[in-house]
Amino acid sequence: MADWMLSLQLLALLGVANGTPIFAKKLLQDCLSTPLDGGLTLPDGEPLFGASKTIRGVVLSVVATAGSAVLLHLDWGTGAIIAGTSMLGDLFSSFVKRRLHLPLHAQAFGLDQIPEALLPLLIVKEQFNLTSNDIAVLVIAFIVLELVLSRILFRLKIRDRPF
Template sequence: MANWMLSLHLLALLGVANGIPILAKKLLQDRFSIPLDGGFTLPDGEALFGASKTIRGIILSIVCTTGAAVLLNLDWSIGATMAGMSMLGDLFSSFIKRRIHLRPHDQALGLDQIPEALLPLLAVRASFSLTSGDIAVLVTAFIVLELVLSRLLFRLKIRDRPY
């Protein structure tokens, strides 16, 4: 990718979008923790998304990522779009994990990271003239950073489990 600063900004926005719900859970615990699926269970006996996917997490992700975009001198809509699409990717991952009967917080390398990075990058692709190669590099960088930061946040007792 030619513009390394843009790459850092996009990775930062992905980090904020995906990190804020984890931080909110740690700081707010069960306050305002309303499951997005309302506890709905499908005929397979599994929740639609699971109790860890909350309205609080999605709202805070969108608000904070929008603010981060403005601080990075990007249009607010870039932050909102990236957060919304990242949360959509995260919900997709949770939906699939429930269908294959993985427990909440079980690790699924790739499934846990790719949709929440790929969807937002595809959504802002035209805004930044991102190539497929740019997106592949950013998704790979996101996976590596998430795995490293996850272990650090676990050691700092911010995450309940490391990836």
């Protein structure tokens, strides 16, 4: 297993990457909330990603995670890569959910968490000498932390939904 400090750093960066859009929505509300897909609807009648995936969320996620990486004594580029690939994983999840005709904000356990943790960890695997077991443990830890923190943020009225 990767050393515990590195594991905590990576989990923190994944948390910042995925939490920043939630805090940005709460703080900025509709300000700068341009949908990333520009409102594009595909031939199946569903949006490409949906209105909740915004340019603001992606940009602020990358900036906040890059800054957090520096605070955690990691390279800012590592934070930017983790955030960018985590956002790509999140967009992939939204794309798949729209193709499955799931309503906006519908929960799909696993699909909502795994891509946004797995993709960035695979990208930094060699940089941090992560094993497949390391990645599996970190993805599971991310899922557990996300589910717990989501409920806490919902109770604090920061999240709109408890998942």
